[in-house]
Amino acid sequence: MTTKQTIVTTNDSPLFQVSASFVQHSLPGLSAGKYTVTAQQKIDDDEGASVTNGALPVVSHSFGVEGDKYTLPTRFIHSIYPAAGAQGEFSTALPQIVLKNAVKLPWIRTPYYHQEPQIRTHAYPTTNPTGKYDDDKASWLFIMVLSASDFDGTMPRQMVKKGTVADLIPDTMTVRSLGKAAPGKMPATKGYSSFSYVFESGETQPAGTELDPGVGYDGTDPISFIDIPVGLFAKLAPTIQDLRMMSHVRSVRMDNKALADSDVIDPEGEYAVMMANRLPQSLPTSELDNPTPGENPKGANAAMVVSLEYLECALRGYADTSYFKSTIQTNPKGFVRLVVLTKWEFTSYQDTSFEFVTLLEHLNERVPDEDDPESTPLDDPLMRLPNPPSYSQPTPAENTVQTMLSLGYVPMNHLTRVPDVTANGAEPIQTVSWYRGPLAPFVVPADADGPLGGGVQNSTVAHMVYSADALLKFDPDVGLYDTSYAAAWQLGRLMALNDQSFSTAYYQWQRSRVYSLRAAYEMDSVTQPFAPQREVSFALHELTKTRSGLPTDTLLQSAVSSLVMAAQTGGDNE
Template identity: 25%
Template sequence: MPSLHRHLVHRHARRILNKEPRDLAPGEAQLFSFYAPSLVGGLHNISVNQTITAPAEAGSKSTARRETKIDPLSQSFVVVAPRFALPPNVVDSVYPTPGISVAHTVLPHIVLKDPHLPWSRAPSDAHITPEEDKNNVRSRTTWLALLVFSVEELQLSQGQIDRVMGNLPVEIDRKQSETKTLKIIARQTTKLNDIEGLVNTTGFDTTLDAKDADEPTEIILLSGSLFTDLFVDPEGPTEIINVSSYKYMAHVRKIATDGMANAGADSDEALFSCVVSPRTGPIDADESSMMIAHLVSLKWDKDMRYPKSSDLVAMTSLYSWTYTCLSSKNVASTRDLLTNLGQHLSVLRTGKGDEDPASGKDKEQVDLAALIAARRRDGYTLARHRTATGEITAAMLRGPLVPRQVKHKIDGMPMQSNYGHDLAIFDPKFGLMDTTYSNAWQLGRTLAMADNAFCAALTRLREPVHAFSLDSAKKDVHALFGDDGHGSRQRHAARMVDLVKGLNRINDSMHTLGGSATAAGPNRWCHQDDDQSGVGIESLDLVSQSSPHIMPRIRAHASTAALHFAMAVNTDGHVKGEKQEMYNEYNTPVNPHYAVVYSWVLDKIHLGNVPAHYLIPDPAFLPQETLRFFYLDTNWLDALVDGALSLANHWGAKPERDTTRTAIKEAINERLRTPDPALGGWHVQMPRYGFLLRSHILTQFPDLSIDVKFSEKRENPAMMKVDPPANTPAQQPILVQKRIAPDTMYLLLDAAPPDLKRITLTLPPHQQCFKIGYNLTADTLSMTVRKTYTIENRPKAGATLGERHFKLDGTPVAAFNWKTRTLNPAIFSRYLVQQLGESREGEFEDKVPTSVVTALQLNESILQLDIGDAWATDSPEVTPLFQLSTLSEMGVSQQPPPIVPRPRLKMEPGFIRGISRNSTNLASRIDHSIPDRPVEDMANQLGFDMVVTPMGTDSQAFIPTNSPVPIDLIFRLTRKRVISWGEPLTRIIVGVPTGDMPPTDNDPTILKPLLAANAEPSTPTMLGNPRLNVLKRYPRENEKELQNHVVFELVPREQPGVAIDKITNASFKLPRAEIVSYDGVDERTASIKVFYEVWRNGVSVREDQFMHIGKVYLKACIK
């Protein structure tokens, strides 16, 4: 069951299995001048005619016998395409991104996910050069243009706004937006036609655009002079609007999406359309200024008039954003951001790692500082921690991403737990708990409980594994005796006839015996034991799963069952044969529930759905503009998985008894260490290394491309290698690439240095910056002309044709309009093709200017950050394969004890007395007398002991008096011996003496108090026994024996009471107890009285003879 989190790995595996070649290798891109749909949006007409001719008869030279024509039929239809607003989520990215600052030479651009969109409509024939696009297979005029404006060019006064919107309903907002647009409804644009001094280009047609009539749209208003400067051909008639040159500012890119977080989410290849603005920012400006970019429609009303310079021209804006254009001075460029990242490489931890702890400190401070520095180098941080008893303290922790490689399977610490608290580690040097692995365990359990599908699958997988293993273990034990008592359900059903006959024989024997017959006849209760030496009548448990003879065998059979469910169904649909393969997420599983569990576990090992604050526990780990490398702590991942698999544990009270969990882990381990021949003989790729990147460059280029190179000495596949399809690597280089914030991303790799040789960060080919040149002043535009080739094998020498300088006077060509800060696309493209073809026969032979050649020239140089051997250090010893920890690694004995044969029945001596081994008549041997209720030493027979200790210690020596603060007392009321009693327990009464301590201890009849005379104890709380509630009260008048006592009643939750043998611990805590004041040096003894009430004859009766006395010793210890 492939998951979205590991989509890169799954996509690569499917390509290997299906042998699908790729058109583009990683890092390649293919550019197209246009990508027009089959039919552009708008009105179309289709005509159909047919002529049917019957041929002449055989051997005849005459013409056709008959010819029939069907009159032509025509049908008009409208191709729907966006016009007044863009479809949702069609914009992939823009540059400059909103809010950032760039140089004035930058040409903004917008990237669209729909490669057809810029050509989905065509401009009106009235606004392009005649025959411009007819039969033109090299270029096509776009209906979209990206234009950049200053605020002053779009700002309107309130009077102008009221005049323009005078014919619109009053509920329309008459204010410009942040990007200086007016928001209206598409059908309302027709009301702009009658406004004096306004030219409306929107061209809404009530028939053709009826579908879009209620669609919200936005318009901008340009001055007539600016409009004509932008849309009049400088080489053509000055009174004719012409948008043909804008076709050179739009193109399509087909890219290989390897290493891209967003574009690579769905496919290895993607198509994007790109529209570039021909306008720059202000030239030679002294201050930064806000610029507004608008994607405008060039699909205009064909009957619109030519605007005057004083007119306002309304244009449809489909998308807009703002950015800041800096003056021609300081700016943090993309090159600076990449350079800064390369200069500040480090591992994931707090601090710089080069601090000297010994500077200006004494020895004790130095030792502490060195200890703290060591923990920081290991990636630890401090966090707030609440103990199990509620205290707030500090604890150390770290996440799964660590700066140093951690040894897997820590000695003496099994990663299998039922609660997770036992995975916390106390650091004796630091004096704090390390809660790293306990937090991971709890997180795994939480993530599992939040996933209903996983919980259901795990439960349904555990049940058959446990049932099969328990049944097989019982068969093994019974087989040792040659006993056929344990069999299948069908076998027992077949014996039902014999069972019924046996029951009838019991009735016959009872009638024969007459009055001496009992329900315990010889056939039912008596068994003639074989007289074998060394055979005792002690109990031998051969049925319970807790039996020492059953449990080890359950473990062995559980592993077999889980491994069976981890297999895949053979191609013939049967589970058979020695060549059966294990489930690998691309074949059919034997058990579908195992498939869910296996995929879920692999997702979590790849950090799927792990919250970001677990990955980065401290913000100081990842400052801004940093790149941090890390190893993955496999123990943390192990604990995470164990916490998840601990759910649905219905049988294992202790971790080592949860054999099903261990079996599932062993089945997963078997898959991880088994190479897969179908996928090239490789093992399952597991994450070992990676890095976190936090940089502003990710907000500018969301699809920042990342390429990794591995050593040639990297481990080869374990089996025969399968040749991958064209342009496909043998293994997926990047396992996971995920953005956790707009400026933060992490990568997971399956190799660490020295196997990992190089990481390269490259600006994405569809999100790169466009610049008009390297320098633009008030009278000169300077650029470097790059070589472009029309051949596949290009020469290595020379990447440019030198520099070109365009002057304000129009030399060498008028490629740039300084008045409007606008590139003349047509003039520039023709000049560029002419320059590329000069003296370059055999290298560039194209004569037709296209948008691709223009885009390659305006595209800024592709910047890369190359991280090579300089950062790679010697790798420590590593574990070649990831494996989950199991019971076999915990030192748990897997061997059952030897079985000694025994009789089939053990008689309890408390019920059946004086039975000889050769008895045949049990009825005559039964003692029918009922013993009297014992009256002496009843509390001892109930088995309760009372001990009172201060909280935090198990010492029974004494309770300190004269403490400056109240003390929490623990009343430990426990039973060491579990003895049944025939009547339910309804109440336990504990009396604690209060008062002043007598001056002497000579008179034993004088009460020695535990609590002060004026003590007001808080309400106590039970400790670990949910069957009881504890209540506080004072003695009643008829309770003479409890006067001068505080009474605590332990009342069962169930009515009328609870069986005494179910109460083994009735301990409770008395918080903030005020101990009696006593300064003597001799110990004093206080007596705690404990009474018990039972349910008898419908009422609760106190048995005074049950009273139990607990001794408490008091002593002054604080002066």
């Protein structure tokens, strides 16, 4: 089987063009790193003469700005697509990740080694003289999409290793570890690390140079990393121009979303969105049922958020005379060691049967049959179920079919939850049942006596439904179930549990009810008449008389037996 994964770039694809509904970026006040503020004061009199006999001494103050560098905390991840563990048709989907409460994270660091270009503000043409826009800023984060075919059949997750920051430092240099300089752990002869400034334009730092792991970090901090062969990295790596367009900010109106009464939110929320530049590898549908034994599925993909901080010299578009080109890429054992901040996996099938265009083309089977030239599509096809069949002399069963189809019902395969116990079997029953969606071609009257009520009820007892099976309606005339209400109940249940605010409140309510019932049971137990005071006193008196000469365990057994007998003859205290 031949598989293909496409690399999407800004040079030949419009996928990354910034839409007017998006925000280009959200720049931090200060990027992560070290800073020094220098101040010098000079005082002049009214005539401009120096009162301080020149400038006063220079005062300097150094400080650092921290920022996530080696991991992406889960609290910042709002959603990912495709979802972790998902299986489906993702052959045309670029994996992406949405960040919350970290809208500035993609731009808090930089992929540039040299001086980063200054972000300039431009005015729109005269058609919009008051409008302004900024230059795009390249992100230091990149979603790398990998599959087993990239590593000769080995799953990408098996290539990820655990280590420390020292594993990113060549062994010819040192890194600050616990306040001291410790040697790096990466063999410098086999490749180079994500600290690409070590190899700036072919100039390596002198041996023994101590490298800074970053403000707030230490050489012993744990990390995850992956070694990508230089040939593969050269194909996957984006350009600086790509990184300018692969992250953006999306503004969302939060007051239009379903919220709990106690929720307090800003009316407008901002989310940082990052997307990959490679389509996932997809397994053709024809091979789903015939996998090769012992091989990893060719549709399995891993999306990894990696750091490209300071990796300008290794990204596509570097000069042919660069150190990376002449020394690293030509090395058969060369690799690029990348920090993996987070990762997830999914499986993609090359199945177009559920694409929107395919559904429209095959609506009511009105696509011309290539094998039948006389087959032509109908005029004005309607987006509805096929018309009920017409019978000249319908039987009772055919009448039922006509009626049910005209009411919007369709027959569906139905696998029951409860097995057929009468046949001594353990397998669920495979049958056929009717199903109708929430939209009906007729007025649905309220049924007060139905499973959901709906009308004026004389009873104050609510209709409690504990499972979808309670809403299955059986039609004895045709011997089939109507699963419409059961399916709606199950769908509503899943949607409710998917709402984090509701499911959390529901869980807390359940737990409080359990605690209340347990407390009530315990209180009821301790308030029951235990035994007449006379019987208890008698038991204790007997034990006291015989205490001497009896083992401790015998005393305890006698005490328990006496108390149990007293409890069995319980009554009012005397």
